Amino acid sequence: MTRNLRHILIFASAALLMAISSCSTTKRIPEGEILYTGLKGLEVTDADFPEPVEDALHSAVDVAPTKKTLWVLPLGLWVWNNCSVNDSTGGIKKWFYNKFAKEPVLVSDVRPALRVQMLDKILDNNGYFRGHATYELVHPKGNEKKAGIRYSVTPGPVYNIDSIILLPDTTALAATIDSLSLRDPYLRTGMRFSLDSLSRARTRITEALRNKGYYFFRPEYIEYLADSTINRGNIALKMTLASNAPKAGLDRYKIGKVTMQAFRHEGDGYPDTTQLPGVTLVKMMPSRLRKSVVTDNVLLRPGRYVSTRAVNNTQSRLARLGIFNGINVEAIPDTTASTPTLDMLIEATYDMPLEVQLEVNASSKSNSYIGPGATVKVTNHNVFGGGEQLSVALTGAYEWQTGRGARSAFNSYEFGLNSSLAFPRLLAPKFIPRRHKQLNWTTINLGAELLNRPHYFKLAQFNAGLAYDWQSGRYTHNTLNLFKLTYNKLLKTTHDFDSIMAANPAVALSFQSQFVPQLSYTLSYDRQIDPDNYISWTTTLSEAGNIFWGIYELCGKKGEKTLFGTPFSQFIKGQTQIVWGHRLGLGEHWLVSRMAVGAEHAYGNSSQVPYSEQFYCGGANSVRAFTVRSIGPGSYHVPTNKGDFFDQTGTFKFEANVEYRFPIFGPLHGALFIDAGNVWLLKDDPMRPGGQLKGSTFFKDLATGTGVGLRFDIGMLVVRGDLGIGIHAPYDTGKKGYYNMTSFGNSLAFHLAIGYPF
Numbered sequence: 001m002t003r004n005l006r007h008i009l010i011f012a013s014a015a016l017l018m019a020i021s022s023c024s025t026t027k028r029i030p031e032g033e034i035l036y037t038g039l040k041g042l043e044v045t046d047a048d049f050p051e052p053v054e055d056a057l058h059s060a061v062d063v064a065p066t067k068k069t070l071w072v073l074p075l076g077l078w079v080w081n082n083c084s085v086n087d088s089t090g091g092i093k094k095w096f097y098n099k100f101a102k103e104p105v106l107v108s109d110v111r112p113a114l115r116v117q118m119l120d121k122i123l124d125n126n127g128y129f130r131g132h133a134t135y136e137l138v139h140p141k142g143n144e145k146k147a148g149i150r151y152s153v154t155p156g157p158v159y160n161i162d163s164i165i166l167l168p169d170t171t172a173l174a175a176t177i178d179s180l181s182l183r184d185p186y187l188r189t190g191m192r193f194s195l196d197s198l199s200r201a202r203t204r205i206t207e208a209l210r211n212k213g214y215y216f217f218r219p220e221y222i223e224y225l226a227d228s229t230i231n232r233g234n235i236a237l238k239m240t241l242a243s244n245a246p247k248a249g250l251d252r253y254k255i256g257k258v259t260m261q262a263f264r265h266e267g268d269g270y271p272d273t274t275q276l277p278g279v280t281l282v283k284m285m286p287s288r289l290r291k292s293v294v295t296d297n298v299l300l301r302p303g304r305y306v307s308t309r310a311v312n313n314t315q316s317r318l319a320r321l322g323i324f325n326g327i328n329v330e331a332i333p334d335t336t337a338s339t340p341t342l343d344m345l346i347e348a349t350y351d352m353p354l355e356v357q358l359e360v361n362a363s364s365k366s367n368s369y370i371g372p373g374a375t376v377k378v379t380n381h382n383v384f385g386g387g388e389q390l391s392v393a394l395t396g397a398y399e400w401q402t403g404r405g406a407r408s409a410f411n412s413y414e415f416g417l418n419s420s421l422a423f424p425r426l427l428a429p430k431f432i433p434r435r436h437k438q439l440n441w442t443t444i445n446l447g448a449e450l451l452n453r454p455h456y457f458k459l460a461q462f463n464a465g466l467a468y469d470w471q472s473g474r475y476t477h478n479t480l481n482l483f484k485l486t487y488n489k490l491l492k493t494t495h496d497f498d499s500i501m502a503a504n505p506a507v508a509l510s511f512q513s514q515f516v517p518q519l520s521y522t523l524s525y526d527r528q529i530d531p532d533n534y535i536s537w538t539t540t541l542s543e544a545g546n547i548f549w550g551i552y553e554l555c556g557k558k559g560e561k562t563l564f565g566t567p568f569s570q571f572i573k574g575q576t577q578i579v580w581g582h583r584l585g586l587g588e589h590w591l592v593s594r595m596a597v598g599a600e601h602a603y604g605n606s607s608q609v610p611y612s613e614q615f616y617c618g619g620a621n622s623v624r625a626f627t628v629r630s631i632g633p634g635s636y637h638v639p640t641n642k643g644d645f646f647d648q649t650g651t652f653k654f655e656a657n658v659e660y661r662f663p664i665f666g667p668l669h670g671a672l673f674i675d676a677g678n679v680w681l682l683k684d685d686p687m688r689p690g691g692q693l694k695g696s697t698f699f700k701d702l703a704t705g706t707g708v709g710l711r712f713d714i715g716m717l718v719v720r721g722d723l724g725i726g727i728h729a730p731y732d733t734g735k736k737g738y739y740n741m742t743s744f745g746n747s748l749a750f751h752l753a754i755g756y757p758f
Helices: 003-022 051-061 075-082 091-100 112-125 172-183 195-210 291-297 308-320 495-503 505-511 546-554
Strands: 035-044 132-138 146-154 160-165 222-227 234-241 254-263 270-276 279-285 324-333 341-350 354-365 369-380 389-401 412-423 441-453 457-471 476-493 514-530 533-544 571-583 590-602 652-665 668-680 703-713 718-728 748-754
Touching: 035 051, 051 112, 051 146, 112 132, 112 146, 172 195, 172 234, 195 222, 270 291, 279 291, 291 308, 308 324, 308 341, 476 495, 495 505, 514 546, 668 718
Parallel strands: 035 146, 160 234, 254 279, 254 341
Antiparallel strands: 132 146, 222 234, 270 279, 324 341, 354 369, 354 748, 369 389, 389 412, 412 441, 441 457, 457 476, 476 514, 514 533, 533 571, 571 590, 590 652, 652 668, 668 703, 703 718, 718 748
């Protein structure tokens, strides 16, 4: 672009902006109408409202004016006023008008008189019966065609509830409602009168009644009468039952017949009826469904009072089995019974037994390694007819080194084959606390993995284990790996690797062939505190080799102890992670923070924690400005002539992340993030200088980065791409100051992954 052309464009843009800003935005406003310019305030006289009341008042009057579409300039209004079109108008003028024109929001559209009535109603509903609201138009100087609106509220004294008259204790329903009312936190004398609180009270009472057999009861069957004349300035509250409440809504029902119908996914078959304890099972054949699946998960029992909680838990338990794709529970009145009775019909349709999942990820760093990875998982959700899940997963990844110093085009690969068989029940002693309303799982695992770095080593790992998963509370989940046995075998090494190991005995010990017999326990706490806040906390404690070591000690075995002729590892390990999410304003704008800490220590039969159990940093779910195992431990940095990251692990880990997530368009979401973290050694290693954890250098050793991301979120699947930008490398890069990246290009790392990072 020439200099003269650039000047012309700048002048033309400035002229356009001046024209838009100077031209009238009320040119086509009809006579008698006023352009609305926005809310100019909500003034409250002599009152300090509770936050819910204040929010309700603001929501009633907060109407947005016509949106500005060019920075701070009203382009849409300008187009609407100055570019009139009709049915015969076509071409670029019609397109320009349809694209940019914004119809004005008028004061008459806002209807301020009606909004004053809304404010008065809100005051009445919250106990401010003598309150009153007004409004006034606020015109800009010299322009009567434009106006904002300012509202004023004078609340008056607040009315409190000084007495509550319950229902006459003449029926079982009335007595139950009275008992529930006495315990309800929203029905208390001395509280401010509030229709919202009264509505919440009757909703809670209704939920309790529906769990006590009053299956068709509704909140609107409870009415409140408020009288402010008995005690001036206070409210006498009286509860009544609605006169139009139907008899069916006031009856208390017991469960009659319980029938479960299981339909084939294909929709055909012939019925096979089996009478089980308390349940009649009708399944369309051919199909597999063990009797215990029905008796263990259908919580509706004949003769008991109907409970919505039991209905919901039955649906939830059957759904969590993964066998069915549709479950419906219908209550059918039994007109032949002498007392109110409901027959319960459960209709369930089988899902397809096989499920195939594909996960892919990729990472790239401009001065390091690039490479994709994938996992293919096949699951049979009903392998034995009892909801057992048999899964087989094949994982693979490879990467190659790019740029100057790359030793070959193909650098390394990983493959793994892992299988699991999960039973939807605890095959464990009864003393383990568990929620019988939730499914509990027993899982048997068996797998093998192969890691090949052609210039250095080939490592195989075999594992087998038995784990229990159960829910002990509403928000707490437990996983107990009762037994996990891992065998690490170094299959092949190169001369370069042997030379490095000879010079670094600590790293060499972590690579030795060994058994890792483990016992671990994980406690997870996940809770949606309210619509705008959630918290997730996970802690894992594990040990390896202590049981075997103790047995050998009792038997008098001294020195190094072996299992099948191979040494076994002995260490303890703990790690914890907390994630907190907070909604920012309205919509799906979230600020999500994460902090993770881990530590481990080898002792007894081992002097080093196995390589596969050590912590590492970097990657798609860590510090995203750096690739996996490319930082740490501490300020240690791999010499440039080594070209590999196998010794960049540690026995202490700290990571912290903050991410702002926001919607862009439809399923496309964006993210801005800041990451920090590293790994350290709890034992000094002279061959990795700067790697030991020290308080004096902790913050300097934290690698930090920022970045942007895109997420394609369709609910069940999230495809994520993150571009990390390095800010501070924990090692000496040759540059001074906190920002010590050698160049902007070399500070970039791209990660493609499935799911959110935390």
